[in-house]
Amino acid sequence: MANPSAHSFKRLTLRGWVGYLLSFLLGIFLSVGGYRYWLHERSLPQEVFSENIYLIDQIIYSQLYDMSISKKDVLLHQTSLKKEGKFSWEQSFLKIKLPKPIPFPLVEGNFRRGLGHLGRSVSLHVSHTKDLLQLEVSLKGRTTHQLTFVPSQTTAVKTGLRPKVAIVIDDLGLDYSISKELLQWDLPLTLSILPFTPHARRIATEAHQKGKEVILHLPMEPQGYPETQPGEGMLLKEMDEERLLRQLSRDIEEVPYIKGVSNHMGSRLMEDPEKVKVILSELKRRGLYFLDSRTTPQTVGLKVAKSIGMRAGERNLFIDHSLNEEDIRQKIESLIQFSLANGKAIGIAHLHPTTLKSLKAMIPKLKEMGIELVPLSVLME
Helix, strand or coil, X not given: CCCHXXXXXXXXXXXXXXXXXXXXXXXXHHHHHHXXXXXXXXXXXXXXXXXXXXXXXXXXXXXXXXXXXXXXXXXXXXEEEEEECCEEEEEEEEEEECCCCCCHHHHHHHHHHHHHCCXXXXXXXXXXXXXXXXXXXXXXCEEEEEEEEECCCCCCCCCXXXXXXXXXXXXXXXXXXXXXXXXXXXXCCEEEXXXXXXXXXXXXXXXXHCCCXXXXXXXECCCCCCCCCCCCXXXXXXXXXHHHHHHXXXXXXXXXXXXXXXXXXXXXXXXXXXXXXXXXXXXXXXXXXXXXXXXXXXXXXXXHHHHCCXXXXXXXXXXXXXXXXXXXXXHHHHHHHHXXXXXXXXXXXXXXXXXXXXXXXXXXXXXXXXXXXXXXXXXXX
């Protein structure tokens, strides 16, 4: 009589070998398919590949600009020609000094989010030590950019002091209904109001009555003017000193109760040291501070302000370049991390419903982390 266990063993063994064979064939199929897919991915036309490298360039420089990193902070910028068969591309090497003690995880997170918009074809490899952060960007498996970040030698933030954050709401005066909601918030937000707008005086007056800080959002000439218009009351590069001061005086008179001034646009005018000195000297004479919105990487705002002994500062982050609610929350999280590393941070936001919703959700987190939300004047030096 046959042994039942022997028959079972044979059936199991047969099934096992069939299973192994199927797995083996499936593996070959997937490997061949994957290899063909990999070849297809890497066989991107030269022109399209170059266009994608250009997009990566723009995202990198956008992220550097957003973190207030200027050209002078780029210690090294070299390129080398890489070839793969008939395929060629330029590989960029950048060594960048962080102008302030920005946490490495914040830098990495910003680049991951920015490059993530280009999809799965772009990858980011990260390595770091205590004093070095290296980011390697690859497109279709080919390394296109290598970025090395080194920390600044800025003196460490004094311990025992609570980090502080100022949030400025820009471009107010055009709409009253949404501004009215903002005025009801029991938070020390700073309201930046455009002159010669329908509700400028009303918003400034009510904000003052509720104990909120008001600043003038001063229209200045941007790159692309006159196609790009900053609005009524603008200061132009072509103006001589007398005209600049006359227009500046009118703008200041349009918005009552101001403690300071920030630039609206101004990417062209803020690059002119002589004109900026005329403007800031008058603001100093009137006892006002200046916030440089940093609308151009070549701004001379803070440099000129320091040269004349004026109280001034510059924004660290624009909170709502993207109106996506999750993106705004990520920016506020970055502002929090910036303040923890530097002891203070300044963010600029606008009067969008998604911005207000995100601020409502995220501001309690500041308090939980021991961060103090303050009027802008507290952070001016």
